[in-house]
Amino acid sequence: MMRIAILFIASLASAAPPVLTSLEPWGAQRGKALTLTLKGQYLPEGAKIVSTLPATFTPLASEAPGKTLPYLVEIKPDTPVGLYPVRILSPNGVSNLLLFSVGTFPEMKEKEGNDSAEAAQKVNQTPAIVNGSLKAADRDFYEVYGKAGEKRVFEVEARRMGSAIDPSLRIYDSAGKLLSRVEDTAGLGVDCRVEFTFPKEGTYKIEVREARFSDQASNFYRLKMGSYPYATAVYPLGWNRLKDVDVELSGGNLPAPVTVKPLDGMVHLPGSTASLPFPFVQSDLPEMLEPVNDARPRFLPANTVMNGRIRKPGEIDRYSFPVQGGKTYLVEAEARAGGVSQLDALLTVYGVNGDRIESAGDKPPKQAVNAFIVAGDYSRDPYLVFEAPKGAMQVTIAVEDLNGSGSAAHAYRLIAREQKPDFEVSLSTPYVNIPSGGTAVVAVNVDRRGYNGDIRLTVKDLPKDIEVAGGTIPAEIPDIDTRQVSRRGVLTLTAKAGAPARTLDLTVIGEAKLEDGTRIERKALGPGMQTNIRGSFGFVDSSRRAIRPFEAPWLGLALPAMVGIEPPGVLEVKAPRRVRIIQGMRYDFPWTFASKTPGMQLPSAVTPDTPGGRDLRISDGNKRQPGKGLMTMNTTIGTPTGTFDVILSTRAGMGMNDEVVYAPAITVDVVQGYDVGAPKQDGLKLFGTIRREDGFSAPVTITPDALPLGVACPPVEVGENGTEYAIECQASKEAPAGEHMILLNAASILPQGEKGKVPYKIAPVEAKLRIGK
Amino acid sequence: MRFLVPLFVTPALLIGAEQLTFLKDVMPVINKAGCTSGPCHGAAKGKNGFKLSLRGYDPEFDYEALLYDLSGRRFNRADPARSLMLAKPTMEVPHGGGLRFEKDSRYYKIILEWLRTGAPFGDPAKDKVVKLEVSKAEFFFDQPGAKEKIRTTAHYADGATRDVTAEASVSSNTPDIAEVNADSVIETKRKGEAALLVRYEGKFVTVPLTVLNPKQGFTWAALPQYNYVDQLIDAKLKKLHIQPSGLASDAEFLRRVSLDLVGVPPTPKELRAFLAEPGDAKTKRARAIDALMKRASFVDHWTVKWGDLLQNSRRYLGDKATWGFREWIRDSIASNKPYDKMVRELLTSRGSAYENPAANYYRVMREPKLSMEKTSQVFLGVRMVCAQCHDHPFEQWTQNQYYQLSAFFAAVGLKPGYETGDEILYLKRDDNLVKHPKTGRTVEPQYLIASIGAPPIPQAGDRREALAEWLTSKNNPFFAKAIVNRMWSYFFGKGIIDPVDDIRASNPPVNEALLTALTKDFVERGFDLHHLIRTIVNSRAYQASIDANEWNEDDHINFSHQMPRRLSAEQLQDALFVATGSRPHFPEVPEDTLAQQLPDPHVGKDGFLDLFGRPQRESACECERRTDLSLPQALNLVNGGDIATAIGDPKGAIAKLITAGATDRQLIEELYLGSLSRLPSPAEYDHAVTFLKKGDSRAARAQDLLWALVNSKGFLFNR
Incomplete structure (x- = not known):
């Protein structure tokens, strides 16, 4: 149950929905008070803070109104160590979310100018946490003092908190000799940690740098220094949310495994440890633990999550799974992609004679067309679909590490069930501000798991003063030659004029109807927050350059929304909400833009988005006039029949602060003449x-x-x-x-x-x- | 294999009363006549619809082609004399290849007789050549102009021998020193050394040849020998009547060894300190070497070299993995990881390229044949690429061996990692075989040559472990030799075998004993690269002057004196920093980054470094790094923005010296020391003083002086 701290003060209007870009500082010591300054744009005085942080927030006067919101924050002493979401609500809308870190060590700020070992910033006492930032090829040096044989942990929190940097840490002796270097640390994603033993008494330099010297907009980090326990292995990785389970934490510098209970989707080391907690999967399915030291054959029931681990190198866990010949089954593993386990899972299904039926984790899944489209894609945990051989009553499912590794940190969750065509939906929009009298868009991605038909997106229990349009994801025809997929949909949400400002928690659903008439309904998971990360440079293949943004689905948020202020203008398309176009013919979409802001420069062009549309040619007419125009959609004989959405948008504003204004989606049916x-x-x-x-x-x-x-x-x-x-x-x-x-x-x-x-x-x-x- | 049944029997014209066979008698004729050469029927697609194996490496194929292709039209069974295989080479019918032999020639008679006696293929157990022997193990001529015939004897599998001088192919690798004519007569042209390659029926022998300096009056003047390197070099020089040069001066030595070990010349302060050190040259130079090898810049310099060889580039790996791979290379050098261990780690790497940077080795080539070619070229010094389509024309490697070695890499798979840009190297369970392009059959992995203690190759699983063990074994005749030779080339400008990554029988070492001794020492010291480097640079030969004498001025291969070498691109850029006090500025890296600390060619792309030959790391060949001189380079040096910016840097050497009130002597000496690593001579000093006094601005004149210095050979070359 999330505890929400909301501070409400009389609101004042500002120009646009608020955007948070940074927190200063990014974290604090529990039990202490601090001045927390929220920085960004369109931050009105008196905005509400929304956070699960157990603290009081007292607003202070801002020296840069609209750009900063300072608060006196008093954090409760028993606040669990961890990351807490912070966002604000204003009359103009809800802001994006940032993560605030609570620790147990005293905090300090980086003093710039520490970009060489000679100019290292002295950290006179540890434990301590330094809040710093790295700009491009910057390197930050800190000087610490250590005694011979003393152990100290140095850890950088960055990406886990939503920073875009990929930190790297080095330790030098006083003569400049490199003693330790650490990059991505297992279980911390791209963040890093080392427990260092000082070889002799003296001063040491700690260097923090970006792993590839990339220049990121969000470039903060927290360097934690002190002696504290930390674990590297969690088992099991998750459990049924309504049931009790003991979770073992081990590895790291723990002298022995520790057993804890999960709390609010996290597992914490007990005591006043400075370690961030691990996310813990909460499911709605029956769960089991892998039988250990049990001579009986392992049995995997259908639709039950088996929690296991590959304890030593070369180990293979085998489970017998009941099947009926001719039926199709799905087997999937959750492991490394969750960020906690080290297991790079390899799944194999064997028949009764030991013949290999199917495998996953050693190649892209057949179902994933993007397997051959995106060369620079990243791996997700494996899943496979197989047809049970004729006459078969059981198969063996094997789980192992792709490279034969194994340890206490190589845990997995395994589930197998009869497969029916299915899909998963996820939001790529972490939150949405719906202008009163205006339109906002919500983008949704689909992961097709054997279902290639149409999917319809909608919003559950939408209030009557908000309309939804669009949400069509046309059927996909996997085609190696054309490499076209249909895995994205866009919904528009339009609040009626005069709709009152208020917050909402929306649920986006993907619906489909199978060939046998069965209806599927899948809830879209929200990303929580997103941090864009500037791409990797140099690859010849440009598709490998993009780096997926940081997201925090573990926050468990769906789609926080707010009906806010009026938009700067209204984009209206003079066309029905649903149109039919004959293959090979065209359709005109006249549009107008009505400004709500005097003196605004009216836009003279619109931008169309046609998710799922194929073989279309769109032009915006030859005559460009401010405030109106004609968008023409031409189809060809090759344009497949089917349905897709068209969402038009334009930019409008007062020059420096242009906003994107959307028109409600129009659904297009391309039909045979x-x-x-x-x-x-x-x-x-x-x-x-x-x-x-x-x-x-x-x-x-x-x-x-x-x-x-x-x-x-x-x-x-x-x-x-x-x-x-x-x-x-x-x-x-x-x-x-x-x-x-x-x-x-x-x-x-x-x-x-x-x-x-x-x-x-x-x-x-x-x-x-x-x-x- | 079809064997022709003779239609009729006639009395045979036998050579030495033997039955003529294709294998023993006819193949040599068609090879010698040039039928199987690359421009003719040995071409990839043959000529005029008739294809033979290149240089006859596949006799079975050639036999089938001659007798059975096109329904056997090349062989007239009823009237062998009218066979096309006789009519064509004698121009009885039009032949694009021209006249190859006369109708009444011996070759004609051999082929005719063979046809008449049934055209048998022969018995490989008897007719295959197992060894070649030449009339001398070494040819030594007192002066140019001498001639001598080289006789070749073939030894067959059944113990028989035959004089095959007429059909053997003999060529010289240095024709301007010695040529060999079609009758196998050697004709010497000038003094020097060459190697003769004798080829016959797939066997090779290399024979060294020396033509002494005809000049009279040579007297060997012994110089101190610092270690066995000098002993072995001197032994050969003495034999060749070549007098080695004396030592380079202390200043010359320090500049050279600094550039070679740490990639940057010494600073004026370092140079002054070294020159002032007491003690004999050998001892104080040894101390300097040890000190240089302890520096971080030593690691940086050698990291660049290994980055080139391993093709560390974000073009293939992405920027994060490039930095990670660089760190792995750097750590290996800094810790003086034994070379065999370093190579084993690369070859057997697995897992995420981010977590296991050695795995980036495979991300460049990505497929078995290319991985094999790179591995053999970099670590064995052997170029296998020629054997992909046919047996190697000048070496013992066959096409079969090409695919057998590739098969070790067949199971290497790559899949995207869990972070974008990462890849995971794993062993494929499917599609993990190599097939022979001719037969379509699976090729099992096999070592290139047998060596003592080579482990058995597993039937399945990761065969790279076995490969790594064989490749890095002390018994592998190529592994240690290849790196020793390569390292030697970094200090002398060329290898004892050159090119360094083209070790083959037809490319022999210029000093076999030296290479053998260095290799043995390297292996016995546990593949210690630091020890190898110390051995080389502590030798008198390395420390010799570039100044030649009358007895060694024409010697460029026997290390009788050092040869000037143009600074590499990174050395040039960083030497400019030492000379001008102006740091280079590269985007995307910290401000204090020198050129030799850059991770890959992406940084500073298309700038100064690329202009001066920095490799793009698209190949593992040493040849990708260019050290020649070109007009654009000259223009850049004379008139370019890079030099202008460096010299005019407000924080640079000239600005500092002028604002500090340096005297003429201080100014001139600092500029000379910083750029040429030496003090000016009295004449140079006087000239510089006069120059500084001309014109209005002393500072401008100082800049011009420095500009002239960095355009001089003394700066541009490692002397």
Whole structure:
């Protein structure tokens, strides 16, 4: 249960929703008071702080109104060590979230100018935490004093807190000799930690630098120095949220494993340790622990999470799993991608004869089209789908490390179940501000797990004064050649004019209907927060340069939202919310922009987003006028039939502070211009109907094909707007009697084709032709 | 293999009353006639629809081609004399390759007789050549102009021998010293050394050849020998009548050894201190060497070299892994990790490239054949690339061996890591075989050559462990020799075998005894690279002057004197820093980063460093680093912004000296010491003083003086 501390003071209006860029400092010692300054843009005085931090927040006067919000913060002495989300609410909207770290050590600030060993900043006493920042090729040096044989832990908290830097730590003796260097530390992601033993009494220099000297917008870190216990292994990695479990923490510098209970989705080392807690998975499924020292064969029930670990190098855990021949099953592991386990899981399914049926973790999953699209993708925990061999009643599922490693830190969660086409949805928008009388967008990603059909996104229990539009994720046809996927959808949320300002907690759902009529509904998990990370440079393949942003799904947030102030203007598209476009034809979307701010420069162009749309050509017209325009969408014969959304946006504002203004999504159905119905037969005459889309009037020629010997059926032309066809066939004596399947090929033209007339054929229609004796 | 059944039997014209066979008699003829050469039917696609194996490395293939291709049209069974394989080379019918032999020649008769007697292939157990022997193990000529025939004898599998002088191919690797004509007669042209390559039916022999200086009056003047390097070099020099040069001066030595060990010349302060040190040259130089090898810059300098060889570049690895791999290389050098251990770690690396930087080794090449080619070139000094499509034309390596060695790497797989940009190296369970391109069959891994103690190769699993053990073994005849030779080249500008990564029978060492001794010492000291470096730089030969004498002025290969070497790109950039006091500025790295501390060629791309030949690390070949001189380089030095900025730096040497009120002597001496690592001669000093006094601005003149100094050979070259 999250405890929320909200401080509410009379609000004042400001220009736009608030944006937090940094906290100063980024952390504090529990039980102490401090001045915490929130920095960013559009930060009005009196904004509410929303945080689970057990502390009081007393606002102070800002020296830079709109850019800073200082508070006197008193943190309770028994506050658990960890990371606490902080955001603000203002009448203009809700801000993004930043993480504030609470520790047990005294805190200090970095003093700039410490960019060489000679100019190292003295840290006179440890334990201590230094709050610093690294800009590009900056290096920060600190000087500490140590006694011979003394052990001290040096740890950098950065990426775990949402900083974009990838820290690296070095320790030198007083002569400048490098004694220790540490990069990514197991269990800490890209952050680093070392327990260092001072070889002799004297001063030592600690250097913190960015692993690749990249220049990041969010570049803070906390250097923790002191003697404290820390663990590197957690087992199990998760449990049913309603059940009790003992969690073992081991490794690190613990003399012996320690058993604790999870608390609010975290596991903490007991005592006043300075270690950050580990995230702990909370599930809604039955859970088991791997039987150890048990001679009985291990059995994995379906739909039950098995928590196990590969304790030593070369170990392979095997489970027998019951199956029915011919059915399809999904097996998945959670391990390294969760950030705690060190296991790079390899899953293998074996038949009763030991034959390998399928494996995952040693290659991209077959289901993932992006396996061959994105060369620079990152690995996720493996999953596989397999069909049980005919007659099989059980298979063996093996879990091991891809490179044969093993230790107490190589834990996993394993689940197997009958697979039906499925998918997972996740938000790429951590929060949303819906302008009153305006529109905001929410982007959603889909991870298809065997389901390639349409997915519809919607928002559950939406208040009546907010409308949702868009949310279409068209079906995907995995195609190695075209490399096109359909895994992204966009919802627009439009608050009616006059909708009161208030906070909401929205739930986005992805819905689909399977071929057998079953409905699936999946809730979208939120990223909590996002920090963009500037990419990796130099790769020849540009797709490998992007680095995925930092996210904190462990915060367990869905979609925090707020209905805020009016937008600077309203973008309106003069088109129905749902339109139909005939393949090969075009559709015009006239738009207007109504400003709500006097003196605003009106936009003269819009930007379209068409998630899932294929083979489209979009132009915004030749004439650009401020405040209005025409966006034209051209389709081609190659544009597949189906549904997708169009979301138009523009930038508007007073120059320096332009905002993106969205129009509600319009759903587009691309349809065939005409269909030929299967004919009926009277004697040797075939007759039927032609269904035409509104606007499609061109003549249609129907040519029968695949006729049996001795049968002639001349083509017929159905004139403009005609809806009925009749084909007079003739059969010679040689024509074989009986029922024959023939094809009716239909062809027409596109009247609005580029070159005047473009041939327009549809798929042949199958028809039965009976020839009597 | 189809064997031709003769249609009729005629009395055979036998050579020495033997049945003529394809293997023993006909193959040598068509090889000698040039039919199987690269420009002719030995070309990749053959010529005019007729393909033979290059230089006859595949007799079975050639036999099939001659007798059975195109329904056997090249062989007229009814009238062998009318066979195309006779009509073409004698130009009885048009032949693009021209006349290869006359109709009444011996070659014609051999082929005709062979055809008449049924055209048998022969028995490899008898007809295969197992060894070649030449008339002398070494050819020694007192003067140019001498001639001598080299006779070649083939030894066969059944113990028979035959004089194959007429059909053997003999060539010289240095034709301007000695040439060999079609009759195997050596004709010497000028003094020097060469190697003769004798080839016959897939066997090779290399024969050293020496042409002495004809000048009279040579008297060997013994110089001190600091270690066995000098003993072995002197032994050869004495034999060749080459007098080694004396030692370089202390200043010359310190500059040279500083550039070679730590990549930067000494500062004026360091130079003055060294010159003032008492003691004999050998002892004080040894102290200087030890001190230089303890510096951080020593590690930086050698990290660059290994970064080049291992192709550490963000182009392949991304920036984070590039930094990580550099740190791994750096740590290995700093800790003086035994070389065999370092190589084993690279070859057997696994896991995340971020967590196990050695795994980046495989991320560059990414597939078995390329991994093998790089491994053999870098660590064995052997270029296997030629054997991919056919047996190596000048070496013992076969196409089969190419794929057998590649098979060790077949199971290496790469998948994306859990962090973007990372990759995980693992062993593939599927698609982990190498297939022979001709047969389509799986090729099992096999060592290139057998060596004592080579471990058995496992049937499955990680075969790289076995490969690593074989490759790094002290019994491997290439491993230690290759690195010793390579390290030697870093101090002398060329290897004892040169090019250093092209060790082959036809490219022999210039001093076999020296290379053998260094290799043995290196192995016995546990593959200690620091010890190897010390041995080399503590030798008198390394410390010799570049000044030649009348007896060694033409010697460029026997290390009788040092040769000037142009500074590498990084050395040049960092030497400018020492000379001008102006730090180079590179984006994306800390301000105090020198050129030799850069992780890869991405930093400072297309700038000064690339202009002066910094390699892009797209190849593991030493040849990728260029040290030649070009017009753009000259223009940059004479008139470029880099020099101007360095010399005009407000924090630079000239600004500091002028503002500190340095006298003319102080100014001139500092500029000379900083750039040329020596004091000016009296004449140079006088000239400089006069120069400084000209014009209005002494500071401007000082800048011009420095500019001239950094454009001089004394600065640009390691002398």
